[in-house]
Amino acid sequence: MEVGQDQILERSRKIVEAAYDLLDEAGLEGLTIRAVLTRTGLSRRAFYERFEGKDDLVLAVFEETIRKAVRFFTERVASMENPLDRLRLIVTFIVLGRGIQGEAYTDRRGAALSREHLRLAESRPADLKGALQPLIALIEQILADGMASGVVRQDDPQRLATLLYNLVSTTVHSELLTSENGQVDQATKKQLANDIWEFCRRAISENP
Structure with a gap:
């Protein structure tokens, strides 16, 4: 049938x-x-x-995670006028492990997806890039808005969006893989989120 x-x-x-x-x-x-x-x-x-196999399933999990995160972020930043405030919210939520309707990722799921992210970046880079594209596109649009309003330095917004995402995601992957079998220190995560955002802000701001 x-x-x-x-x-x-x-x-x-x-x-x-x-x-x-x-x-x-x-x-x-x-x-x-x-x-x-x-x-x-x-x-x-x-x-x-x-x-076709487990890799396709993991990619589908990434795609669904990113779709939900982008919907959530888009709703949350809609009322924020300053593009830097919008970017800070996104960076902070990613670092804290929150991106799907405020849902906190479990360490097991987060660490598993981090390992798979790193593996698929080598074995299936084009497919992984496609799965992540909606989030990078959202960051790119916010950066472009910031350039238009004069709070973000002039540059290629797509390039900056990719650099910003790679910086944040690489740091988060490292933290999750380290803490997978231990107690997660939320205070440390909050400080890390602040530190990463300050680094990003200085890198992209017109007047850091």
């Missing part, structure tokens, strides 16, 4: 949701195709109708 597009999309949603839960519960080691099928009750055939 032919499977309709709507049914495939619904199955994809269930699979990605199951992947989120498994990453929260057991980290990357718990995210297996067998575990996903057990959690969703779907067949192996249903999985492979949408995903």
Whole structure:
């Protein structure tokens, strides 16, 4: 029986949701195709109708994470006039591990996605770039607004957006991988968020 597009999309949603839960519960080691099928009750055939393998599933998790984060950030910064305030909110939420409707990432999920981010950056850079593009595009637009209003120095906004994202994400990856098996010190994270933002602000401001 032919499977309709709507049914495939619904199955994809269930699979990605199951992947989120498994990453929260057991980290990357718990995210297996067998575990996903057990959690969703779907067949192996249903999985492979949408995903070629685990890498495709992880990329789908990244895509969904970024989509939700961009929606959340867009709503939160809509009332902020100063582009630097908008950027600070985004940087701070990323460092603190908050980006999906204010939801805090678990250390297991965050550390797992950090490891996969680094691995996919080498093995599937184009696909990872595509998954991250909506967030980088949002940062780029805010930087362009800042240049137009005179608070951000003139430069290529796309280049600056990529540099800013890479700086923040690399630091966050390092912190998550370090703290995966230990107690997360939220005070330290808040200080780190402030330090990273101050570094970014000085790098991009017209008058640092």
